[in-house]
Amino acid sequence: SQKIEQNSEALNIQEGKTATLTCNYTNYSPAYLQWYRQDPGRGPVFLLLIRENEKEKRKERLKVTFDTTLKQSLFHITASQPADSATYLCALEGETGANNLFFGTGTRLTVIP
Amino acid sequence: GAVVSQHPSWVICKSGTSVKIECRSLDFQATTMFWYRQFPKQSLMLMATSNEGSKATYEQGVEKDKFLINHASLTLSTLTVTSAHPEDSSFYICSATRGTTSTDTQYFGPGTRLTVL
Numbered sequence: 521s522q523k524i525e526q527n528s529e530a531l532n533i534q535e536g537k538t539a540t541l542t543c544n545y546t547n548y549s550p551a552y553l554q555w556y557r558q559d560p561g562r563g564p565v566f567l568l569l570i571r572e573n574e575k576e577k578r579k580e581r582l583k584v585t586f587d588t589t590l591k592q593s594l595f596h597i598t599a600s601q602p603a604d605s606a607t608y609l610c611a612l613e614g615e616t617g618a619n620n621l622f623f624g625t626g627t628r629l630t631v632i633p
Numbered sequence: 634g635a636v637v638s639q640h641p642s643w644v645i646c647k648s649g650t651s652v653k654i655e656c657r658s659l660d661f662q663a664t665t666m667f668w669y670r671q672f673p674k675q676s677l678m679l680m681a682t683s684n685e686g687s688k689a690t691y692e693q694g695v696e697k698d699k700f701l702i703n704h705a706s707l708t709l710s711t712l713t714v715t716s717a718h719p720e721d722s723s724f725y726i727c728s729a730t731r732g733t734t735s736t737d738t739q740y741f742g743p744g745t746r747l748t749v750l
Contacts, residue, residue, distance in 0.1 A: 529674075552736055563637075563726045563741030564677070571736075609676070613736075620667060621739060625676040 523547065524624035526610060532630045533600055541595040541627045543610035550612040553586055553593050558607045558626065567608075568595075600631045635661050637729050639742035646717055647750055653713045654745045656727030662707035663729035667739065668700075671724040683710055684733070717749045 527542035543553070552571045556564035570577045570586045570593065577584050583596040597604050607628045611621040636659040646652050656666060665684050669677040681702050683689035689702040701713040710729075714721055726744040730737040 524676075556741075561724075561744065561746070563639075563728070563744050565741065566738050569736060569738075620679055620682050622679065623677040625674075 524610060524612060524622060526608075526624040526627045528627055529625070530628045530630070532632060535600060535602060535631050535633050537600055539597040539600050539604070539629055539631070541608050541610075541629065543593040543595065543624055545591050545612055549588050549591065552613060553584075554611045554621065555582075555584055555593075555595050556609045556611060556623075558609055560607075564609055564623075597629075600629075602631045602633050605630045635729075635731070635738075635740040637663075637727065637740045637742040639725075639727060639745050641745060642743060643746040643748075645748045645750065648718050649716055651713055651715045652717055652747060653711055654725055654727075654747075656710045656712070656729070656742050658708045658729045658740070661729075661731055663710075663731065664707070664733050665730045665737075666704055666710040667728045667730075668702060668710075668712050669726045669728070671726060671744075677726060680712075714747065717747070719749045722747055722749045 523546045525544045533539050554569045555567045558564040568584045570584045572588050581598045585594045607626040609626045610624045614620040638657045640655045667682050668680045671677045679692050680695045681689045681691045683702050683704040685704050685707050691697045704710040724744050728739040728741045
């Protein structure tokens with residue numbers, strides 16, 4: 521089965537800096553990868569989807585890369601703000617290609633004012 | 634937007650009782666709904682996938698007789714935890730999609746915190 525690892529459980533950065541979060545996966549290569557934001561006691565909120573044939577995707581201050589050779593996705597938040605503090609989850613499609621998702625354990629980002 | 638609600642937001646029950654959690658898509662018809670469980674500091678674990686009018690598909694290791702899922706309409710799915718025990722205490726989250734393809738965005742509910750005493 522797929523194993524998904526996110527680089528660290530927690531990441532602290534200074535306001536204004538760029539936060540970089542890592543998602544690594546083993547086994548099969550998914551056709552796409554998604555990133556979600558989860559605040560404490562809340563359900564995840566979809567942020568970005570990147571397909572295997574896309575190297576990079578951007579949305580406002582967010583940027584996601586997808587390297588199928590390294591089996592890795594990087595998630596960047598530029599000009600970070602305290603409001604960006606949350607847990608960020610990467611998710612991959614199921615092995616059978618079914619429309620279910622498997623999530624990483626998440627990285628808890630804290631942006632320090 | 635696409636809004637998914639869950640009810641209740643939290644519940645405390647005694648061991649051995651059953652608890653029902655509702656998941657509703659408020660402004661769209663959900664072809665597929667998913668149920669997840671999340672323990673503290675752990676990832677969301679998919680429990681089951683349900684399509685309206687058909688039986689749910691459970692992930693390996695999830696007891697279908699213990700976690701009863703009913704998806705009676707395109708806007709409502711329910712999860713019933715039968716004979717709950719303290720180890721069932723967790724954060725239960727549902728999500729819903731408009732379509733059935735693997736790239737359809739999943740819209741998540743706010744979650745239900747279950748505590749079994």
